[in-house]
Amino acid sequence: MNVSDLVQRAELAVKAGAGGLDAEVTGGYASDLLSAVMANAVEGNVWVTWHAHPNIVAVALLVKLSAIILVAGRQPEDETAEKAEQEGVPILVSSLPAFELVGRLHAMGVAGAT
């Protein structure tokens, strides 16, 4: 499954970084501690978070995440969207709260490390 499959199936809005929509999704990681994401997320994971701060793009690049999904209709800050656009890191927005979104992603076959 690639990011654009996920966008369609999970009804996500693409807010920036459409250039990265072809990337393969290897699994998922959810956390609002960016330090935890840097330590534990795996290359190709989608990252589910509440954070809209520009640092999320840098973290995504560092870990080579396939996409960032903001929950509960959170919108990326302008600077975040600009950076993501430049770097081709997809920022996707779900209207669902985190727990519900993660449940649906998991049901689609996007799993976390165990």
Place this chain on the structure above:
Amino acid sequence: MKTFWADLHVHTCLSPCGDDRMRPRAMVQQAKQKGLDLIAVCDHNASGNVEAVRQAGRGEGLAVIGGIEVTSEEEVHVLALFDEQQGLRDMQRLIDESLSGENNPDLFGEQLLCDERDAIVGQDTRLLIGATALRVEIVVDSIHHLGGLAIASHVDRESFSILSQLGFVPENLAIDAVEVSPRRSVAQVYAQRPELKAYPAVRSSDAHTLEQIGAVRTGFTAAAPSVRELHRALLGEGGRAVMN
């Protein structure tokens, strides 16, 4: 010029997690016993006990800096220190406008307001443990705009620190110093995260109980025990310096 020994981060009984015995006189006595010249009172999103501690300190020759430990939208803790009462008041107003919710003392703890003789004179009913709606850059810029000093709290902690919440210090975040908790030395933190060497460091207790006050301290050589002089010492201006 003189060397002042400071604990730049102590809570009072106004913080929901602060011990009930963290009252002005008791705190001042403890600070003096530990050989401190200066403490900064920094309650979570609140400053209602600053004046009482300052008055208690006045009689004992302990300088008291007024501060607030602000919780940003990202749940990053930032210390805001002010010389001027007006700056502290304006910072408090900004926080009040962007903090919502009511405290539940049974769940989070009581938020006691005191006078300088340790008597309880009221309770703060706001949800001080909550986060403001202010992003961390706004917090820091506002502190500076109001004439204060912004220090990133306990950068070595695994929660509520700039590194835990945001992974690294954002490029445009103009903090004046990073604070290291008693659990680590400044050298250890600099070794672990070399990029932090771009910021001067202080080491403070983050005391929530009397015994913790002065557990670690920062010395600075300057002309007065003030925020302005501390700032100059952090910058190494005119022979001033900071020791950890």
